[in-house]
Amino acid sequence: MERAVRLTAIVTHEGDWYVARALEVEVASQGPSVEESLANLREALELYFEDEPVPTVSVDGPIVAPVDVRLSA
Numbered sequence: 831m832e833r834a835v836r837l838t839a840i841v842t843h844e845g846d847w848y849v850a851r852a853l854e855v856e857v858a859s860q861g862p863s864v865e866e867s868l869a870n871l872r873e874a875l876e877l878y879f880e881d882e883p884v885p886t887v888s889v890d891g892p893i894v895a896p897v898d899v900r901l902s903a
Contacts, residue, residue, distance in 0.1 A: 835884050838892050839871055853892050854885050 838853040841864050850871035851858040859874045861867035 835887060836891075837875065837887065838894070839868060840894075841867055853894075854887060855882070 837855070839850050840853060841848050841850045843849075844860075847860045847862065848864050848867040849858060849860045850864075850867040852871060852875060855875070855878065857871065857874050857878050859867060859870035861870045
């Protein structure tokens with residue numbers, strides 16, 4: 831039986847690659863474009879969940895917020 835689960839991804843541009851990371855689980859992938867990195871992440875997540883339980887995901891999703899950090903010189 832198939833079912834769909836909505837997870838949250840964040841994509842960063844690192845060098846020549848876009849890196850997509852899932853926030854709810856420790857899974858990441860990359861690609862030469864945002865779209866490809868997300869497609870590769872989707873495939874990696876599908877493979878990951880073949881052996882792992884699907885996490886309980888809040889209907890509100892995760893809270894994504896900036897964090898200011900003071901650094902000494």
